[in-house]
Amino acid sequence: MNFNELKPESLMMSYGYKPSLSEGAIKCPIFQTSTFVFNNAMEGKRFFEVAYGLRELDENEELGLIYSRLNNPDLEILENRLCLWDKADDCAVFESGMSAITTTMLEFMEPGDLLLYSKPVYGGTDHFIHHFLKKLNIQSIGFLAGETKEEIIEKINQSGRADRLTMIHIETPANPTNAIIDIEMCAKIKAHFSTEEKPVILSVDNTYMGPIWQHPLEHGADLVLYSATKYIGGHSDVIAGACLGSSKLMARVKGLRTFLGNMAGPWTGWLLMRSLETLKVRMDQQAQNAVKVAEFLNNHPSVEAVYYLGNTAKKGTAEEKEIIKRQFKSHGAMIAFDIKGGEKEAFKFLDSLSLIKLAVSLGGTESLAEHPQTMTHADVDPEDKKVMNITEKLVRLSIGVENYADLISDIKQALK
Numbered sequence: 001m002n003f004n005e006l007k008p009e010s011l012m013m014s015y016g017y018k019p020s021l022s023e024g025a026i027k028c029p030i031f032q033t034s035t036f037v038f039n040n041a042m043e044g045k046r047f048f049e050v051a052y053g054l055r056e057l058d059e060n061e062e063l064g065l066i067y068s069r070l071n072n073p074d075l076e077i078l079e080n081r082l083c084l085w086d087k088a089d090d091c092a093v094f095e096s097g098m099s100a101i102t103t104t105m106l107e108f109m110e111p112g113d114l115l116l117y118s119k120p121v122y123g124g125t126d127h128f129i130h131h132f133l134k135k136l137n138i139q140s141i142g143f144l145a146g147e148t149k150e151e152i153i154e155k156i157n158q159s160g161r162a163d164r165l166t167m168i169h170i171e172t173p174a175n176p177t178n179a180i181i182d183i184e185m186c187a188k189i190k191a192h193f194s195t196e197e198k199p200v201i202l203s204v205d206n207t208y209m210g211p212i213w214q215h216p217l218e219h220g221a222d223l224v225l226y227s228a229t230k231y232i233g234g235h236s237d238v239i240a241g242a243c244l245g246s247s248k249l250m251a252r253v254k255g256l257r258t259f260l261g262n263m264a265g266p267w268t269g270w271l272l273m274r275s276l277e278t279l280k281v282r283m284d285q286q287a288q289n290a291v292k293v294a295e296f297l298n299n300h301p302s303v304e305a306v307y308y309l310g311n312t313a314k315k316g317t318a319e320e321k322e323i324i325k326r327q328f329k330s331h332g333a334m335i336a337f338d339i340k341g342g343e344k345e346a347f348k349f350l351d352s353l354s355l356i357k358l359a360v361s362l363g364g365t366e367s368l369a370e371h372p373q374t375m376t377h378a379d380v381d382p383e384d385k386k387v388m389n390i391t392e393k394l395v396r397l398s399i400g401v402e403n404y405a406d407l408i409s410d411i412k413q414a415l416k
């Protein structure tokens, strides 16, 4: 059998793990160890040369295990498995999605640089851009879904820092509104401002689509970022993050991770490997359930508007329809909607849910509901919230794997 031709879901149970190295255990054990014993001093010296970038790996040489901040089997096997979905050369797993995002931004930007980002982005990312990066004199320019390439290029030119544009960071579809950004358009903006000495890096936070429904590297992104807390972990029991891309860029990301020391531990690695075995079946079911829930919401008199990719695919602009067709393999399992009324009505709805839990986070097996305006996006600038359509009547749902009819009955009684 040619294992290179198998689909990732067929490889999630075994890829990269040799049972013979672990007493024949069918599952990769948890390597709860801080350090690894070298066979001899020369081996230790050679491992460190590679780990600290003093020499390249020889042909067929694999980096040996050194110390769990640098490498650990639970982390390495997990990273190799994650690479399969996005067809990436390499992956780095972190102790949170935020540490994956912030480490990547810190590695590729310097004081004085300019960041272009899509609005809205995750609340934590928004905070980091507007508070921490500003402290480092890294300025940012945001753009909304629907702005054209020419408009965005003009904005950058007018900033006076066009020559310092070093990174474009986007989220698509955006949390919580499902606004969609064209990755290929961003790749063109990147090409426009890239020079030999200063290539612009395009990173995509793909948390909303997980590794199944959108593959940003295929559309010209350099790096894919995940909060693995969401679909990848999928059971609301672990916080983790990941960054994937070419060997060259990932060597830099992993380098900074080594010195910030924010890699995931072996227990997190083991949990995520377990989660990856069911990633595809979970996400398939969640997307199927979301179709049914959206259909119900579309026809409910107490619901003013539904923000769901399945709706945009039908009723969106020609550009939106084209992006959805090209970029997404599914309409996902995240739905936001405007309830008739305001905060009072939204809170009444949230407090009346019973099967669906009132909690932030998303992508897990259980369905969750929250109020972005006062919860996940509480910290976003009020003016920004207005233009991004994050209002007091907006409710966000993450659809889980429950029976869809039960989810609909819960929503129905809560709307009543």
Ligand SMILES: *Cc1c(COP(=O)(O)O)cnc(C)c1O
Pocket (backbone or CB within 6 Å): 096, 097, 098, 099, 122, 124, 125, 171, 175, 205, 207, 208, 226, 227, 228, 229, 230, 239, 240, 241, 361
């Ligand atoms: C949750 C989330 C993050 C942050 O991830 P953590 O694992 O909570 O640190 C980043 N981006 C998006 C889109 C998210 O939903």
